[in-house]
Each structure stands twice: as C-alpha cells, then as structure tokens.
Amino acid sequence: MRALTEVSVINVGLERFAGPLKTLGVPVVQLQWQPPAAGDAALGQALARLTNHPRVEAANATAFERYLNANPVLEGVGEAARDIPGMGGNKRVLLHSGPPARWDAMCGPQRGALIGAVLFEGWAENPEQAERLLAEGGIELDSCNHRNAVGPMAGVISPSMPVWRVRETRGGGLTFSNFNEGLGRVLRFGANGADVLARLKWMRDTLAPVLSKTFDASGPIELKPLLAQALHMGDEGHNRNVACTSLLFRKLATAAAEHRAADEATLAEVFRFIAGNDHFFLNISMAACKAMLNAAAGVDASSMVTVMARNGVDFGIQISAFPGRWFEAAANYVEGLYFPGYGPDDAARDLGDSAITETAGIGGFAMAAAPAIVQFVGGTSDDALNNSLLMRRITLGANSGFTLPMLNFAGTPAGIDIRRVVDTGILPIINTGIAHKAAGVGQIGAGLVRAPAGCFLKALAALAERVGEDDA
Amino acid sequence: MRALTEVSVINVGLERFAGPLKTLGVPVVQLQWQPPAAGDAALGQALARLTNHPRVEAANATAFERYLNANPVLEGVGEAARDIPGMGGNKRVLLHSGPPARWDAMCGPQRGALIGAVLFEGWAENPEQAERLLAEGGIELDSCNHRNAVGPMAGVISPSMPVWRVRETRGGGLTFSNFNEGLGRVLRFGANGADVLARLKWMRDTLAPVLSKTFDASGPIELKPLLAQALHMGDEGHNRNVACTSLLFRKLATAAAEHRAADEATLAEVFRFIAGNDHFFLNISMAACKAMLNAAAGVDASSMVTVMARNGVDFGIQISAFPGRWFEAAANYVEGLYFPGYGPDDAARDLGDSAITETAGIGGFAMAAAPAIVQFVGGTSDDALNNSLLMRRITLGANSGFTLPMLNFAGTPAGIDIRRVVDTGILPIINTGIAHKAAGVGQIGAGLVRAPAGCFLKALAALAERVGEDDA
Numbered sequence: 001m002r003a004l005t006e007v008s009v010i011n012v013g014l015e016r017f018a019g020p021l022k023t024l025g026v027p028v029v030q031l032q033w034q035p036p037a038a039g040d041a042a043l044g045q046a047l048a049r050l051t052n053h054p055r056v057e058a059a060n061a062t063a064f065e066r067y068l069n070a071n072p073v074l075e076g077v078g079e080a081a082r083d084i085p086g087m088g089g090n091k092r093v094l095l096h097s098g099p100p101a102r103w104d105a106m107c108g109p110q111r112g113a114l115i116g117a118v119l120f121e122g123w124a125e126n127p128e129q130a131e132r133l134l135a136e137g138g139i140e141l142d143s144c145n146h147r148n149a150v151g152p153m154a155g156v157i158s159p160s161m162p163v164w165r166v167r168e169t170r171g172g173g174l175t176f177s178n179f180n181e182g183l184g185r186v187l188r189f190g191a192n193g194a195d196v197l198a199r200l201k202w203m204r205d206t207l208a209p210v211l212s213k214t215f216d217a218s219g220p221i222e223l224k225p226l227l228a229q230a231l232h233m234g235d236e237g238h239n240r241n242v243a244c245t246s247l248l249f250r251k252l253a254t255a256a257a258e259h260r261a262a263d264e265a266t267l268a269e270v271f272r273f274i275a276g277n278d279h280f281f282l283n284i285s286m287a288a289c290k291a292m293l294n295a296a297a298g299v300d301a302s303s304m305v306t307v308m309a310r311n312g313v314d315f316g317i318q319i320s321a322f323p324g325r326w327f328e329a330a331a332n333y334v335e336g337l338y339f340p341g342y343g344p345d346d347a348a349r350d351l352g353d354s355a356i357t358e359t360a361g362i363g364g365f366a367m368a369a370a371p372a373i374v375q376f377v378g379g380t381s382d383d384a385l386n387n388s389l390l391m392r393r394i395t396l397g398a399n400s401g402f403t404l405p406m407l408n409f410a411g412t413p414a415g416i417d418i419r420r421v422v423d424t425g426i427l428p429i430i431n432t433g434i435a436h437k438a439a440g441v442g443q444i445g446a447g448l449v450r451a452p453a454g455c456f457l458k459a460l461a462a463l464a465e466r467v468g469e470d471d472a
Numbered sequence: 473m474r475a476l477t478e479v480s481v482i483n484v485g486l487e488r489f490a491g492p493l494k495t496l497g498v499p500v501v502q503l504q505w506q507p508p509a510a511g512d513a514a515l516g517q518a519l520a521r522l523t524n525h526p527r528v529e530a531a532n533a534t535a536f537e538r539y540l541n542a543n544p545v546l547e548g549v550g551e552a553a554r555d556i557p558g559m560g561g562n563k564r565v566l567l568h569s570g571p572p573a574r575w576d577a578m579c580g581p582q583r584g585a586l587i588g589a590v591l592f593e594g595w596a597e598n599p600e601q602a603e604r605l606l607a608e609g610g611i612e613l614d615s616c617n618h619r620n621a622v623g624p625m626a627g628v629i630s631p632s633m634p635v636w637r638v639r640e641t642r643g644g645g646l647t648f649s650n651f652n653e654g655l656g657r658v659l660r661f662g663a664n665g666a667d668v669l670a671r672l673k674w675m676r677d678t679l680a681p682v683l684s685k686t687f688d689a690s691g692p693i694e695l696k697p698l699l700a701q702a703l704h705m706g707d708e709g710h711n712r713n714v715a716c717t718s719l720l721f722r723k724l725a726t727a728a729a730e731h732r733a734a735d736e737a738t739l740a741e742v743f744r745f746i747a748g749n750d751h752f753f754l755n756i757s758m759a760a761c762k763a764m765l766n767a768a769a770g771v772d773a774s775s776m777v778t779v780m781a782r783n784g785v786d787f788g789i790q791i792s793a794f795p796g797r798w799f800e801a802a803a804n805y806v807e808g809l810y811f812p813g814y815g816p817d818d819a820a821r822d823l824g825d826s827a828i829t830e831t832a833g834i835g836g837f838a839m840a841a842a843p844a845i846v847q848f849v850g851g852t853s854d855d856a857l858n859n860s861l862l863m864r865r866i867t868l869g870a871n872s873g874f875t876l877p878m879l880n881f882a883g884t885p886a887g888i889d890i891r892r893v894v895d896t897g898i899l900p901i902i903n904t905g906i907a908h909k910a911a912g913v914g915q916i917g918a919g920l921v922r923a924p925a926g927c928f929l930k931a932l933a934a935l936a937e938r939v940g941e942d943d944a
Contacts, residue, residue: 232844233715234705234877243705246718250747253725258740268730275722371877372704381880405706405843406878408853 036423043422043457046464050303050419053467059302063320064396064415067304067360070295071169072223072288076215077208081159084147084176088159092123093140097155097353098311099326100143103134107312107348112190112439113154114141119192120200121158127192145309146324148294149176150286150353153188153435154312161200162208166223166287168295175290177283179203182276183443188352190439202269210262210270214252217259221251223288224401227362230281231402231412236370237285238354238363239377239431239446244281249274286353289360296415297323301467303460304396305416308359308428308451312351312435317455319418321463329454334434336447337378348437350449355430361399361414364429364448365391368404369412377431377447387429387448388413394420394428418463421456508895515894515929518936522775522891525939531774535792536868536887539776539832542767544647544695544760547639548687549680553631556619556648560631564595565612569627569825570783571798572615575606579784579820584662584911585626586613591664592672593630599664617781618796620766621648622758622825625660625907626784633672634680638695638759640767647762649755651675654748655915660824662911674741682734682742686724689731693723695760696873699834702753703874703884708842709757710826710835711849711903711918716753721746758825761832768887769795773939775932776868777888780831780900780923784823784907789927791890793935801926806906808919809850820909822921827902833871833886836901836920837863840876841884849903849919859901859920860885866892866900890935893928 037043050056081088084095094117096110103111111134118130118139133139144151151157156178163176178188181199185191226247227235233243253271256262262270274280297306302320309316316326331349338344357363367373368388371381385406391413392398398411416428427450434445509515522528553560556567566589568582575583587602590611596602605611616623623629628650635648653671657663698719699707705715725743728734734742746752769778774792781788788798803821810816829835839845840860843853857878863885864870870883888900899922906917 229714232706243715243718246715246722249725250718250721250743253721253729254740254743254747257725257729257736257743260736264729264732264736264739267736268726271726271729275726374877375881381877405846405853409847 036425037460038422038425038453038457040457043461046460047419047422050460050464050467051423055301055467056303056419056463059299059321060304060396060415060417063296063299063302063304066299067292067296067415068399068401069170070172070292072166072175072291073169073220074215074223074284075165075167075174075220077212078163078165078176080157080161080163080176083163083165083174084149084157086147091140091159092138093142093159094118095142095144095147095149095151095155095157096311097144097151097153097351098309099314099316099328100146101141101311101313103141105313107351108437108439109190109348109351109435110154110156110312112192113156113187114139115439116187116192116196117156117158120197121160143309144353145307147176148174148290150290150356151178151188152180152282152286152354153352153433154190155353156187160204162204164284164287166284166291167220168291170295172291172295175287175294177287179207180277180280180283182273183279185440185442189435189442191442192440206266207270207273210256210266211252213261214256214259217261218255221248223284227285227288228402231362231366231369232405234370234372236363236366236373236431238282238357239433240370240373241281241285242278244285245274245278248281248284282354285362286356289356289362292360293356296320301463303418303463305359305418308355308430309353310350310355312348315350315452315455317451317459319459319463321466325462327455327459327462329452329458332449332452334432334445334447334449335378336434336445337376338434338445339443342436342444346436346444348435350430350432351435352432354432355451358428358430359416361395361402361412364431365395365414366402366404366412367429367431368406371406373431390426391429393424394426418456418459422460425453427451427453508897509932510894510897510925510929512929515933518932519891519894522932522936522939523895527773527939528775528891531771531793532776532868532887532889535768535771535774535776538771539764539768539887540871540873541642542644542764543641544638544763545641545692546695546756547637547646547692549684550635550637550648552629552633552635552648555635555637555646556621556629558619563612563631564610565614565631566590567614567616567619567621567623567627567629568783569616569623569625569823570781571786571788571800572618573613573783573785575613577785579823580909580911581662581820581823581907582626582628582784584664585628585659586611587911588659588664588668589628589630592669593632615781616825617779619648620646620762622762622828623650623660624652624754624758624826625824625905626662627825628659632676634676636756636759638756638763639692640763642767644763644767647759647766649759651679652749652752652755654745655751657912657914661907661914663914664912678738679742679745682728682738683724685733686728686731689733690727693720695756699757699760700874703834703838703841704877706842706844708835708838708845708903710754710829711905712842712845713753713757714750716757717746717750720753720756754826757834758828761828761834764832765828768792773935775890775935777831777890780827780902781825782822782827784820787822787924787927789923789931791931791935793938797934799927799931799934801924801930804921804924806904806917806919806921807850808906808917809848810906810917811915814908814916818908818916820907822902822904823907824904826904827923830900830902831888833867833884834874836903837867837886838874838876838884839901839903840878843878845903862898863901865896866898890928890931894932897925899923899925
C-alpha cells in the first residue's frame with residue numbers, strides 16, 4: 001500500500017493531470033478508479049437494479065451457504081470412459097479446458113494436446129492423421145466443465161485416461177480431473193511426442209491401478225481439512241501445491257505399502273513419480289473446488305460466480321443463476337516471470353480450468369497463505385497479502401474452513417459476486433502458469449492474470465434481464 | 473506495535489507517572505525500558521568495554537561467518553555406543569539434555585527418562601532398582617552437549633540407541649541426536665513403562681536398520697536446503713516440523729522402496745511411524761543446528777552464543793570464546809497454551825536441548841515463517857512476525873540461507889550476541905513444548921519462554937575479564 005505523505009494530491013481520472021504536479025515536486029497519488037459498469041449507462045442501470053435486490057441477496061446467501069457446506073472427499077481413481085457422463089461406449093469423444101471451442105479456433109497447446117490424445121487412444125497412427133481427423137469433425141469435442149470435470153492448461157481428457165473421483169458428500173455428485181503429468185514436455189502444454197504418450201500409458205497402466213488399489217483398501221480422503229492444512233503450509237492450492245502433495249504422499253505411500261498395492265519395484269516407481277512432482281495435488285484441488293462450486297450452482301437469481309475457465313482464446317464464466325450458460329470474453333495474457341530464454345512474445349493466452357480454484361476462494365484469492373509464491377509469480381510478499389485483501393471487495397464472504405495465518409486466521413475471500421466486480425472494476429486475480437503458444441514447448445513461466453471484465457458485464461446484463469422480467 | 477497518536481506522551485521509567493496523564497485523557501505510551509546490564513555498575517563497565525571492542529568485533533565476524541558457511545548433511549543412522557565419543561566399550565553411561573546435572577537435583581521428567589534408559593539397556597530389572605543404581609552413582613551421567621549430541625526434552629541417549637549422524641562438510645565433525653518417539657507417553661517426557669520401552673526397542677531393532685539401509689543405498693541429504701524450504705512452508709524447525717517431516721518422508725519412502733530396505737509389511741510399519749509424527753524431523757533439525765554452531769565455537773573473544781540448553785532446573789549457555797564452559801541461571805517456566813485438564817501448576821521448568829534451534833536462528837527466531845504456530849503456542853500472527861523482528865536487535869546478522877517470506881525474504885536473525893542481550897535487556901525467545909513436572913505424564917502444552925538474563929550477565933562478566941586480561 002502507498003502511504004500518503006503530509007502534503008500530497010490525490011488525482012482522480014486522467015493520469016496526465018498528475019504530471020505537472022510531479023514536476024513541481026508535489027507528491028501525487030493516482031487513484032486507481034474507473035466508473036462502475038465500465039461507464040455503460042444501460043449496465044449502470046442494471047447494476048443499480050441488482051444492487052441490494054432482495055431476491056439476489058437471498059439467492060446469494062443460499063448459494064454461498066451451499067458452497068460453504070460442501071464436503072468434497074477423494075473417493076479414488078476411476079476411468080473417464082466408465083465414470084464421466086457420455087464418454088463410454090467406445091465413443092470418440094475428447095474433453096478440453098475452458099468454454100467450448102471449435103477445432104479451427106483453438107490455441108496451439110490445446111490442439112497439440114488433442115492430437116496427443118487421439119494418438120493415445122489409437123484413433124490415428126500419426127499426428128497428421130490425428131489432425132485431419134480432428135479438423136474433419138471425426139472426434140466429438142466438449143468442454144470438461146460440461147461433464148463435471150476440470151483439467152489444468154489444455155485440460156484434455158480422453159476415454160481411457162484415469163481420473164480422480166471426488167464425491168461431494170452433502171448431496172452433490174461426482175467431479176473429476178485427470179492426473180498431473182509433472183512439468184516439462186507434457187500433454188497439458190500441448191506436447192504429444194513418444195515420451196509424452198509413453199508417460200500417459202504408464203500413468204494409465206501402472207500408476208492408476210496402484211492408486212486405485214490403495215484407495216479401495218484405505219478408503220476416501222477428506223479434502224477440505226487437507227487443503228486447510230496446506231494453506232497453513234504455504235500452499236494456495238493453485239500454483240503452489242508442494243504441501244498438499246507432500247501430505248497426500250504421506251497417506252498414500254503408507255497405505256500403498258500397508259495394503260501391498262504393488263511389488264516394491266512398482267511401488268518405488270509410483271513413489272518416485274508422485275514425490276517428483278510438487279504439482280501432483282493440483283488436479284485434485286481443482287476437482288475439490290469444482291465440487292464445492294457445483295453445490296452452489298443453480299440458485300435462481302444468484303449473482304455468485306460458479307465457474308471461471310479458459311481455453312487459451314476465450315475466458316468463460318458461469319454464475320449460479322444460469323448453470324451451464326457461458327459468459328465469455330477474450331482471455332488475457334499472464335504477467336509474470338518467464339523461464340530463461342522465454343518472454344511475453346512466446347506466451348499463449350491464459351489457459352485452463354485451474355481458475356476454478358480462485359472461483360472457490362483459494363489460488364490467487366488465498367495468496368496471503370503463500371507469500372513464498374511471489375518468487376515464482378513475481379512481486380513482493382506484501383503484494384501477496386494485499387491481493388487477498390483486495391479480493392474481499394468482490395466476494396460474498398469468507399470461508400472459515402480455509403484460514404489465512406498471515407491475516408490472523410481470517411477466512412479466504414470466497415464467492416465472487418459479479419455485481420461487486422462490475423461496481424468496483426476489481427477483477428478476480430488468478431495465479432497461473434504460462435504456456436508457450438506453440439504446441440508442446442511446455443510451461444515457460446508463471447504469473448498473475450486478471451479475468452477479463454467482459455464476462456462479468458455480460459453476466460450482469462443477463463441477470464438484470466432475468467430478475468427484471470420476473471419482477472415485471 | 474502501538475501507534476502514536478498526534479498528542480501523546482512517552483513515559484520512561486516508573487509506570488505510575490503515567491497514571492495522572494491517562495486520567496486527563498492524554499494518550500501515554502509506556503516505554504518498555506530497563507537499564508543496560510540490569511543496572512549493575514560493574515557489569516555496565518564491562519559492557520562498555522566490550523561494546524565495539526575491535527577484538528570482539530573481529531572475533532564475532534569470524535564466528536558468524538563460520539556459522540553461515542557450515543553445511544550440515546544427514547549422513548545416516550548410527551548407534552550411540554559406536555558413534556558418540558566415550559559411549560562404547562559396554563560403559564554404563566547415559567547422556568541428558570541441558571547443562572550437567574546431578575541425579576539428586578534433577579527434574580522429574582529427566583529422572584523418569586534416565587530410569588527408562590537403564591531399563592532399556594537391561595542394567596536393572598525394575599524402576600526401583602534402576603533408581604537405586606542411578607542414586608548410588610552406578611551410572612555415568614553427562615550432558616549431551618559434551619559429546620556433540622543434542623536431545624529434545626529429557627534428552628536421554630543410551631548406548632544401544634540409534635542416533636542420527638549429521639556431518640558438517642566444511643571441516644566440522646559429526647553431531648548426533650536421538651530419534652523422535654512421537655507424542656503421548658514417551659521417554660523424553662519421562663515415561664518409562666512397558667509401552668515406552670517396547671517402542672524404543674522397535675525403533676532400535678526395526679526402524680533404525682530400515683533407515684540405515686535406506687541411507688546407505690541412497691546417500692546423504694543436505695539439511696540446509698530442506699530447512700530453508702520448510703521455512704517457506706510454515707515450519708520454524710522447533711515446534712512446527714510438519715513440512716520438514718513430510719519433505720523428508722517423500723525422500724525416505726521413495727528410497728526405501730527403491731532399495732528394498734525391508735519387506736512391505738515392515739516398510740508399512742516404518743512409514744506409518746514416520747508419517748504419524750509431525751515432529752519426526754525435530755531431532756534432525758537440532759543436530760543440524762548443533763553442527764552449524766559447533767563451526768562457530770572456539771573463536772577467542774567472540775561474544776556469540778553457541779549453545780542454549782536446559783535440564784529442567786537450570787538454563788545454560790555457552791559462547792564462542794569459551795567452548796565447553798557453561799553460564800547458568802534458573803530455567804524459566806513456559807507461558808503458553810495448555811492441553812485440556814492441565815495448567816501452570818503442572819508444568820516442569822523449561823527443558824531440553826531444543827533451544828539449539830533458536831541459537832541457530834530458527835525456532836522462535838524464525839516465527840515469522842510460521843504464523844500458524846500461534847494456534848499452538850498462543851498469540852496472534854502479528855506476534856509471530858514481531859518476535860522475529862525483535863530478535864534482530866540481539867543478533868549479529870541475518871542468515872540469508874534461511875529466509876522469511878512474510879518479511880519479504882529477509883534472512884532469519886541469527887548469532888545471538890551476549891552484549892546486545894545485556895545492553896537491551898531483550899532475551900532470546902524460544903518456542904517450546906511444556907512437560908508435566910512429574911515423570912511420564914508427557915507433554916501438557918506448548919508456548920514461549922525466554923532465556924534467563926543471568927546466563928548472559930555471567931558470560932559477559934567472564935568475557936570482559938578475558939578481553940581485559942589480554943589487553944592488559
């Protein structure tokens with residue numbers, strides 16, 4: 001935060017007015033301000049109508065309470081074809097991250113990942129064949145979020161892939177995510193070479209059976225206490241998952257040995273794979289967040305955001321009042337730190353379903369839990385703290401199940417309210433990785449990105465229409 | 473920190489002078505002040521002579537640099553009789569925490585632990601016999617610190633116990649600690665029943681061989697990077713060790729499976745034991761700190777503290793100028809949070825060698841790394857931050873190998889300077905467990921305790937004498 005000195009000027013509006021004063025040595029603070037509803041008169045009226053609207057308030061209280069009460073547990077390991085609706089019966093279907101996208105408009109990493117998935121499933125013999133098949137519409141493509149699934153980055157899930165099964169035990173159903181492959185050349189960044197496919201096969205044929213046997217013998221794992229503990233250990237559940245991964249590993253390794261889930265050589269392979277990937281837990285965190293937000297979806301007139309997801313071209317949100325309906329705008333570019341040899345010109349736009357973590361109040365919203373993340377995404381530890389404080393201004397409340405030690409155990413700000421986003425112009429902060437724009441290069445950095453304003457403006461207009469109609 | 477309002481008075485000295493002003497509604501801030509050197513004129517002169525003394529300054533620079541450069545690695549598992557000097561040859565010798573203590577003046581938990589160790593070694597058949605043997609001087613007793621060893625709480629090490637072997641690779645030797653037994657009824661809190669002895673036997677006969685085989689096959693583990701990472705995950709290395717334990721477990725479980733250190737049933741037992749004890753790493757952290765401080769010991773005229781240790785009766789320190797020489801004062805009682813059913817009347821005095829962590833700049837000095845610890849020891853997260861800031865005032869510098877995310881990655885305050893302690897009256901803050909005063913009840917709480925001033929005053933007098941003599 002900037003401190004005001006004794007003699008100073010606050011400049012509201014055009015920044016150039018501040019110039020002459022600065023030249024005279026007068027301290028000037030530029031107020032970060034923009035008119036509500038982006039200065040649009042019709043939207044301004046819509047915002048005014050929805051602000052403090054009793055139906056919206058009551059709906060949000062219900063949606064937020066359902067989110068708070070949701071209880072996701074990691075039930076175990078499934079298979080996409082068997083568990084995810086509409087993926088069985090030998091259908092040629094692939095899921096991807098973000099709002100629905102057409103093949104010819106997709107970003108590089110997502111195309112690369114889909115080609116890899118076609119090869120993995122054996123539907124084509126080489127990348128050219130796979131690309132042709134995809135371009136000709138020979139494969140059904142759908143958004144993960146349409147099937148209660150989430151996937152980081154390209155987010156591609158194919159029928160034979162193993163998936164995490166997360167059950168919401170207070171009446172919700174199952175949510176799913178794929179398995180995390182680690183860093184480097186991996187499918188989720190669009191790589192699809194022999195090494196990538198071999199790893200996916202090992203994950204399907206060795207890792208998944210061992211984990212499946214382990215879970216079947218040892219029983220489900222409650223995810224909220226695990227996430228809560230990790231928030232006290234420097235994780236924020238999106239871009240820092242080392243604590244959650246380590247805590248999960250302790251449980252899994254012990255249970256795997258105890259229940260003889262495999263011979264020692266196989267156990268060693270499995271342990272090495274999980275222990276070698278600090279982001280192993282990310283996909284589980286995402287499925288847990290999806291479960292909590294599914295619980296909040298479908299409350300008529302609620303302005304609470306229940307999905308934020310990106311396909312590398314567009315950023316889409318859903319709100320509780322309109323389950324399944326997307327409000328989209330062009331995805332932003334991530335601002336952050338690049339790995340050596342890469343820069344902003346190499347970056348894809350913001351990509352993946354992982355913003356479901358911020359939607360659920362962790363990730364960028366819980367940055368105060370993870371000050372060490374600034375070494376990865378840039379900024380200072382005060383920025384981390386201030387980001388959590390800033391998100392309070394656009395959220396419905398705090399989640400006392402996820403507390404922030406640095407803020408003396410205040411709950412994470414949670415339940416993004418599109419009205420507050422439009423009113424304040426403060427956009428949700430997302431911690432995320434940066435993918436190379438070309439398929440298969442992989443992660444080239446990490447940083448912060450904001451959700452684009454357009455999604456929230458469109459959702460607000462739609463909600464105002466709905467609430468207005470009903471009132472009429 | 474208390475903010476000054478526009479019109480206010482700072483009152484120095486007797487607090488009652490502030491009373492009338494407060495009555496008049498004038499804001500008064502009472503300065504927490506005490507005269508340097510506890511108001512003792514001779515000590516004041518000694519302090520003046522040592523302050524900015526070129527020989528002391530140069531010696532401290534050397535000692536502090538040696539501490540910073542020390543590189544402890546966890547080499548593996550040994551046996552006290554084989555590895556610790558003077559413990560072999562079937563000698564009846566037991567080590568204990570803190571400065572040397574005589575049997576008849578020892579605290580309850582330490583007596584209980586020594587009785588248990590006599591039974592564990594088979595030198596007596598029942599507790600009464602063991603007690604008689606100890607009372608009659610039939611067992612040689614010595615301080616762990618005299619043998620490059622450290623042990624938490626009662627700190628008892630007997631010849632057949634397994635020990636951690638930590639090697640300082642920049643020219644230092646080995647340091648040792650015993651294995652952590654977990655919480656509840658354990659030897660280090662003075663318990664010595666059949667369950668306690670059975671666990672110790674299992675640790676010796678099963679756990680230690682498996683870990684020994686694992687280390688022999690997989691090689692040593694660098695401890696400073698592990699501790700540094702844990703400080704970014706909410707540990708402070710004394711009273712919070714969950715991150716370090718989890719990170720170590722990841723390495724050990726993978727290596728144990730990879731090198732087939734045991735059959736699966738035994739591996740499962742070992743994994744369950746380690747994964748079930750968030751403090752498993754504490755003893756390793758202590759041996760690492762001992763190694764770093766050993767490197768700093770023995771620099772003539774240095775006023776840097778190299779040992780702080782308590783035997784439940786006395787608190788002893790050593791400074792670099794006088795290796796092996798104790799300066800003692802009565803140990804304080806810990807202020808903190810008690811487990812249900814216990815209170816201050818049940819507590820033993822401050823106990824154990826674990827204050828070696830604070831001596832090395834972690835533990836209470838690194839509380840800013842572990843704001844979540846206040847849920848265990850009391851206070852607010854601001855207190856955690858402020859404790860680290862306060863310790864800057866009595867230390868020689870910062871350890872950039874151990875950084876504090878909440879303080880924007882400043883190094884931990886390290887290298888306690890007895891001159892600054894005596895000058896400011898600020899006493900080292902220690903995070904610690906609270907033992908029941910009776911043998912064998914176990915831990916009854918946790919909190920903060922200060923080192924007693926007397927140790928530092930005595931050490932200062934001795935150093936002034938030495939430096940004065942040499943100058944004459």
